[in-house]
Amino acid sequence: MATTDAAAVKRRPRPLSPHLSIYRLTMTMAMSIAHRITGAGLYVGVLLLAWFLIAASTDATTFGVFSAFIESIIGRLVLFGSTWALFHHLIGGIRHFVWDAGYGMDAPLRDQLAWATLVGGFALTIVVWAIGYAVR
Amino acid sequence: MANDSDGLRTPLGRVRFLGAARNGTGEAWLMHVTSLALIPLTLYFVWLVLDLLHMDYNGVREELGRPLPAILLLAFIIAGAVHMELGMRSIIVDYVHGRSRAWALAANTCFCALLALACVYAALRIGFT
Numbered sequence: 001m002a003t004t005d006a007a008a009v010k011r012r013p014r015p016l017s018p019h020l021s022i023y024r025l026t027m028t029m030a031m032s033i034a035h036r037i038t039g040a041g042l043y044v045g046v047l048l049l050a051w052f053l054i055a056a057s058t059d060a061t062t063f064g065v066f067s068a069f070i071e072s073i074i075g076r077l078v079l080f081g082s083t084w085a086l087f088h089h090l091i092g093g094i095r096h097f098v099w100d101a102g103y104g105m106d107a108p109l110r111d112q113l114a115w116a117t118l119v120g121g122f123a124l125t126i127v128v129w130a131i132g133y134a135v136r
Numbered sequence: 137m138a139n140d141s142d143g144l145r146t147p148l149g150r151v152r153f154l155g156a157a158r159n160g161t162g163e164a165w166l167m168h169v170t171s172l173a174l175i176p177l178t179l180y181f182v183w184l185v186l187d188l189l190h191m192d193y194n195g196v197r198e199e200l201g202r203p204l205p206a207i208l209l210l211a212f213i214i215a216g217a218v219h220m221e222l223g224m225r226s227i228i229v230d231y232v233h234g235r236s237r238a239w240a241l242a243a244n245t246c247f248c249a250l251l252a253l254a255c256v257y258a259a260l261r262i263g264f265t
Contacts, residue, residue, distance in 0.1 A: 036227060039220070039223045039224075039227075040223075040224070040227060042220065043220050043223070043224055046216065046220065046251065047251070049213075049255060050251055050254050050255050050258070053254075053255050053258035053259055053262070054254060054258045056193070056196050056197060056200065056258070056262055057257075057258040057259070057261040057262045057265075060193040060194075063193045063196070064193070083182075086178065086182070090174075090175065090178055093171050093174075093175070094175065096171075097168075097171070097172070100168070128182060128186065131186055132186055132189055135186065135189070135190065136189075136190050
């Protein structure tokens with residue numbers, strides 16, 4: 001009798017709690033995953049810094065190889081992407097500090113903060129690259 | 137009653153220091169401290185990169201050999217390495233299950249430690265040679 005009960009329990013699917021695929025995507029959700037993705041991107045992007053420092057500590061020829069890469073189209077794209085990820089992640093982190101302090105969690109403001117992360121990340125990236133090209 | 141012997145203990149008192157959540161607070165704290173430190177350090181780092189951008193090999197070495205850029209760069213590297221170790225750890229704990237989680241966590245720690253050591257070694261070598 002106990003075995004038939006166990007079989008009956010097995011046949012009936014267990015209730016599941018709603019997960020990501022159930023909910024409509026909101027701006028705060030999108031920026032949450034963007035924070036994680038940019039963080040993971042920077043985890044790899046920081047290798048550029050290591051390469052730069054090791055090259056600068058070795059000799060002019062090794063440094064030249066790094067310089068040639070960073071000045072190439074691919075190098076510039078990687079650096080541009082890393083700049084954006086850095087600023088996006090930086091502003092996202094500040095947004096988390098605002099939330100940790102207990103502010104900005106109400107309906108309009110939390111979405112505005114999420115939008116500010118997205119817009120601010122691109123804006124700072126463009127400003128810094130404009131400065132980079134202007135001071136040459 | 138099962139809890140007669142604990143009659144005077146609160147539910148919190150009975151579970152305190154027993155559960156798994158013993159070092160979670162330390163990790164969260166360290167994540168917040170490195171985050172806070174990285175706000176000014178990142179802004180300085182971007183400033184430094186803009187400064188170095190159009191310098192040649194000797195100019196870069198001279199700039200990174202000065203005390204202030206060197207010290208702030210070292211601080212950026214160390215805070216960054218701890219921060220990325222903790223961040224990747226939370227990603228691994230969320231998505232990697234079973235035995236491979238231990239390997240992933242170990243690989244993460246080793247990668248971040250090696251990266252930090254390589255950067256610190258190179259930065260000091262620029263300053264001292």
